[in-house]
Amino acid sequence: MQVYLPIAEMSVDALLLVGIGLGVGWLSGLFGVGGGFLLTPLLILIGIPSPVAVASGANQTLGASVSGLIAQWRRGNVDVKMGGVLLAGGLLGSAAGVQLFGFLRRIGQVDLAVALFYVVVLGTVGALMVNESIRAILRRRQARPRRLHEHFWAHGLPFKMRFRKSRLYISVIPPLLVGFGIGMLSAVMGVGGGFMLVPAMIYFLGMPTAVVIGTSLFQVVFVAANVTLLQAVQLGTVDIVLTMLLLVGGVAGAQFGAAMGARLRGEETRVLLGLLVLGVAGSLLWDLLRTPPHLFSIGPAL
Amino acid sequence: MTRRARFLGPLLVALLLGSAARAQDALPLVAALSQTQVAVTTGFTGASLTVFGSTEDPLGPGGDEVLVVARGPTRPIVVRRKVPILGVIWVNGPSARFGEVPGFYAIAGTRPAWQILPEPVRQQNGLGLDALPLTSTGARSPAFRAALLELEGRNGLWLEDVTPIEIRGSRLFHLRLDLPASVPTGDYRVEVLLVRSRRIVARQDLAFGVDRIGTADRIASVADNQPLIYGILCVVLATLAGWLGSVLFRRG
Numbered sequence: 001m002q003v004y005l006p007i008a009e010m011s012v013d014a015l016l017l018v019g020i021g022l023g024v025g026w027l028s029g030l031f032g033v034g035g036g037f038l039l040t041p042l043l044i045l046i047g048i049p050s051p052v053a054v055a056s057g058a059n060q061t062l063g064a065s066v067s068g069l070i071a072q073w074r075r076g077n078v079d080v081k082m083g084g085v086l087l088a089g090g091l092l093g094s095a096a097g098v099q100l101f102g103f104l105r106r107i108g109q110v111d112l113a114v115a116l117f118y119v120v121v122l123g124t125v126g127a128l129m130v131n132e133s134i135r136a137i138l139r140r141r142q143a144r145p146r147r148l149h150e151h152f153w154a155h156g157l158p159f160k161m162r163f164r165k166s167r168l169y170i171s172v173i174p175p176l177l178v179g180f181g182i183g184m185l186s187a188v189m190g191v192g193g194g195f196m197l198v199p200a201m202i203y204f205l206g207m208p209t210a211v212v213i214g215t216s217l218f219q220v221v222f223v224a225a226n227v228t229l230l231q232a233v234q235l236g237t238v239d240i241v242l243t244m245l246l247l248v249g250g251v252a253g254a255q256f257g258a259a260m261g262a263r264l265r266g267e268e269t270r271v272l273l274g275l276l277v278l279g280v281a282g283s284l285l286w287d288l289l290r291t292p293p294h295l296f297s298i299g300p301a302l
Numbered sequence: 303m304t305r306r307a308r309f310l311g312p313l314l315v316a317l318l319l320g321s322a323a324r325a326q327d328a329l330p331l332v333a334a335l336s337q338t339q340v341a342v343t344t345g346f347t348g349a350s351l352t353v354f355g356s357t358e359d360p361l362g363p364g365g366d367e368v369l370v371v372a373r374g375p376t377r378p379i380v381v382r383r384k385v386p387i388l389g390v391i392w393v394n395g396p397s398a399r400f401g402e403v404p405g406f407y408a409i410a411g412t413r414p415a416w417q418i419l420p421e422p423v424r425q426q427n428g429l430g431l432d433a434l435p436l437t438s439t440g441a442r443s444p445a446f447r448a449a450l451l452e453l454e455g456r457n458g459l460w461l462e463d464v465t466p467i468e469i470r471g472s473r474l475f476h477l478r479l480d481l482p483a484s485v486p487t488g489d490y491r492v493e494v495l496l497v498r499s500r501r502i503v504a505r506q507d508l509a510f511g512v513d514r515i516g517t518a519d520r521i522a523s524v525a526d527n528q529p530l531i532y533g534i535l536c537v538v539l540a541t542l543a544g545w546l547g548s549v550l551f552r553r554g
Contacts, residue, residue, distance in 0.1 A: 004346040004483065006518040007525055011347050011483035059540050066544030067551075108382055112393045225537045232533030236525055240536050241344065241518075247540065251547030288391050292384050296449030301378035301399050 007239035008052045014245055016046065021060070021249025028064060028250075029257025030264075031273040033198065036061040036191030036224075037122060039246070040114075041280060049299075050110050052239050054101070054189065055231035059243040061192035062224035064250050065217050071258075072214030079165035079211045083218035085172050086179035086197070090223040093183025098230040101188050105235070108299070115284050117189050122281035125196055129274030132203070133267045140267065166207045166215075174205060179219065187227050192220035195277060209266070330358045331368075331504040333494040340481060341515040348483040351510065353492060354476035361469045367411060367418045367497040368467055370477050371429060374406030374459075374512075375488030381438075381446045381453075398438040398446035405486035407434065407454075408461040410477050411497075412469060418497050427495075427502070431455075431462045458482035487512050 003014040020042055028035030036057050043053035072078055104113045157171035178200045182193035197216040201207045207215070232238040261269060333355030340349045359366050378401055385395030409415060415429040425433045431451055438446065454460035459482065467477045479492075489511050496504040514522055525532045 002345065002347045002483075004342060004344050004518055006344070006514065006522040009484065009486070059536050062537065063540035063544040063547075066541050067547040070545065070548040071551075108380065108394050108397060112391075225541075228536050228540070229530075229533040232525070232536055233529045236529055238525070238533065238536050240521060240532075240539060243536065243540060244543065247543040247547075251543060251550075254547070255551045290392075292392050294453075295384050296381055296446070296453065297384070297394070298379055298381050298450060298453050301380045 003241065003245070005048075005052075005239050005242050007056075007237065008048055008242060010047070012046065012048075017242065017245040018249040020046075021246035022253040023249075024246075025064060025250035025253025026257040026260075027253075027276070029068075029254035029259075030261040031195075031257075031269060031276075033192075033194035033273070035064060035250070036186075036193075037118070037189070037195050037277065038280060040189060040191060041118065041284060043242075044114075048242070050114055051101075051105060051235060051237040052242070054114065055228065055235065055237040056239045056242045056246070057191065058186065058224050058227040058231065059238050059240070060246045060250060062221060062228055063243070063247040064254060065192055065194070065220045065224060067251055067254060068258075069214065069217040069221050072217055075214070077211050077214035078218050079163055079207070079215045080218065081161075082163045082166050082168075082175060082205075082207070082211075083215045085161070085175045086182075086215070086219040087222050089176040089179025089181075090183035090186075090193075090219055091226055093180035093185075094187045094223050094227050095183075095230065096180075097184035097187025098227065098234055100184065101231075102234060104188075112288075114189060115288055117185065119281050119285045119288065121185060121189070121196065122277050123285070125199060126274045126277030126279075126281055128199060128203075129270050130278065131274075132199075133270035133274060136267045137271070163207075165211055166205075168205070168207065170205065178204060182219075183223050183226075186223050187230070192224045194220050195273070329504070331494065331496040331506055332356055333506045333508060335492060335508050335510055338510045340485075340510060340512045342487060342512060342518055343515050344518045346483060346518070348481055348485070349512075350478050350480045352476055352478050353494065353508070354474070355494060355506075356474050357496060358473075359498075360472040361412055361475060362472060365472070366503075367413055368475050369409065369411040369415055369418075369429060369493075369495040369497060370467060370479075371493045371495070372406065372408045372479055373404045373491050373493075375486055375490070376402040376404050377486065379403040379450065381450050383441070383446070383449070396441040396443075398440040398442075400436050400438045400447075400450060403436065403450070404434070404460075405488070406459050406481065406490065407431070408464075408479055410461075410463055410465060410467055412467045412475065414463050418500065419502070420500055423500075423502065429495075431460060457484060459484065481512065485512055487514055 001014045002011050004011045024035040024039045040053050040057040044050055104110045157173045159172045160169060161172050162169050182196050186193045194216050198212055201212045202209060228238055336352040353370050357366055380397050380399050382394040382397040384392045386392050409430060415424050424430060428434055436447060467475050469475050492508040494506045495502050
C-alpha cells in the first residue's frame with residue numbers, strides 16, 4: 001500500500017515503514033534504548049532525504065520513549081532531579097545542534113556529517129559496550145566483587161548536588177556536559193541519545209543501573225520533543241505521516257522486545273546491543289570508504 | 303528597410319493566419335488535455351494524462367508533424383560531485399548551482415524534434431533536453447550539466463522521446479504523459495506545436511496544475527505557514543501515540 005509523504009514529497013510503501021518501525025521497536029524494547037540510531041540510517045537507505053529522516057526520526061523517538069518512560073515511572077525508576085540537570089544541558093545542546101545541522105545543510109555536507117557522526121559515535125559506544133560486558137561476564141565467572149563506583153577527577157569539581165534516587169553526591173558539571181553533548185548529537189543524528197546516555201550514566205556518572213534506563217528515557221523524551229520542535233520551525237523537515245507510520249509498528253514492537261528482554265541477562269543483552277551498534281557503524285563506514293556508484297548527486301538549492 | 307520587414311513579417315503572418323482561420327472557421331491545430339488538475343492525495347503514486355488533438359492537414363511522413371512539450375514549475379538545483387579526501391573518505395566536493403530548472407520536462411513528437419526542425423529553431427524554443435536553457439554558477443565542467451540530465455532522467459522527471467505521439471486516421475494524435483510520484487506541485491505548461499516543412503506553423507498552449515489535495519495538502523500547508531503549531535502538533539501526536547501504546551500494553 002503506497003502512501004504519499006507530504007513533507008518528504010515522495011511515495012513509499014506504508015507496510016514497509018510499519019515493518020521498519022516494528023523491527024526497530026522490537027530491538028529498542030529488548031535493549032531499553034530509543035532505537036533512533038538504527039532508524040535514521042534505515043530511512044536514508046530506503047530513499048528518504050537525510051534532513052527529513054533525521055527530523056522524523058527524532059519525532060518517532062519521542063513517541064517510542066514516552067511509552068517506555070510511563071512503564072519505568074510506574075516502577076519508580078526515574079531520578080527526576082538528575083533527569084532535570086541532564087535535560088538543562090540537553091536542551092542547550094540540541095539548540096546548538098540544530099544550528100550546526102542548518103549550517104551543514106547550507107554547505108552541502110549533511111550526508112557526510114551524519115555518516116561521520118554515526119561511525120565515530122556508534123563505533124566508540126559499541127566497542128566500549130562489548131568490551132565492558134565481556135569483562136563483566138568474565139568477572140561473573142570468577143565471582144570477584146565489584147565496587148559500587150570508582151572515584152576520579154570528575155568528583156572533585158564544585159557545585160555539588162545530592163541526587164537521592166541515584167545515591168550520588170556529585171558536581172552538576174559532569175551531568176550538564178553529558179546532557180549538552182548528547183543533546184547536540186541528537187539534533188545532528190536524529191536520535192534520542194539513549195544508547196549514548198545509558199553508558200555515560202553508568203560509567204561516567206556512576207549511577208545505579210536500576211534508575212539509569214528510566215532517567216535516560218526522561219531526558220530523551222524532552223530532548224526529542226525539543227529537536228522535533230526546532231527542526232519543524234527552523235528547517236520544516238518533520239514528516240508527521242512518516243512518524244505516525246513508524247510509531248504504529250514501533251509501539252507494538254517495543255512491547256514484544258521488552259517481554260523478551262526480561263528473560264535475558266544484563267551482560268548478554270549489552271554484548272548483543274554492542275555488536276549491533278558496531279555492525280551499523282561498520283556498514284556506514286564502508287559506505288564512506290568505497291568508491292561511490294554515483295559520483296554526482298542533486299538536491300534543492302537553499 | 304530590412305529591419306522593418308523583419309518586424310513586420312511575423313505580424314503579417316499572424317494576421318493572415320488569424321483571418322484565414324476566421325474565414326474558413328477551421329484551425330490548423332486543435333489540442334486539449336484529458337484533465338487540467340492532478341490531485342496529490344495521501345495515496346498519490348503518480349498520474350498519467352493524455353494530450354490529444356487533431357490537425358487540418360494529414361500527419362505523418364511527408365505531411366505535417368506534431369511536437370508536444372510539457373514543462374513543470376522551475377526551482378533552483380545544486381549538483382554536487384563526490385571527491386575522495388586524502389584518497390580515503392568520499393565527501394561532497396565541487397558543486398554547480400542551476401537557477402531555473404524545470405521540475406518536470408517531457409518532449410515527444412511524431413518524430414524527434416531534431417529530425418523535423420532546424421537546429422537554431424530547436425535551441426531557441428528549448429525543444430529537447432540539450433536545448434534546455436540551463437545556466438549555472440559554481441563549478442564550470444560540463445559534467446555537472448550531464449549529471450543533472452542523467453539524474454532527472456533516472457527519476458522519471460525529464461523525458462525525451464520516450465514514447466512517440468500516436469496518430470490515428472492521419473489527422474488525430476494523442477500522447478500519454480506519465481507523471482511519477484515525485485513530481486513537484488505547481489503549474490505546468492504544455493505546448494503543442496505543428497511543424498510543416500521544417501517550420502513551426504501553429505502552436506497551442508495548454509496548462510494543468512499538480513496540487514496537493516485533502517490531508518496531504520493540509521499537512522504541508524500547516525507545516526509551511528505555521529511551523530510552530532505544526533511542530534507542537536507533531537510533539538503532541540507522537541506523545542499520544544506513545545501513551546496509547548503503553549495503555550494497550552498494560553491491558554494486554
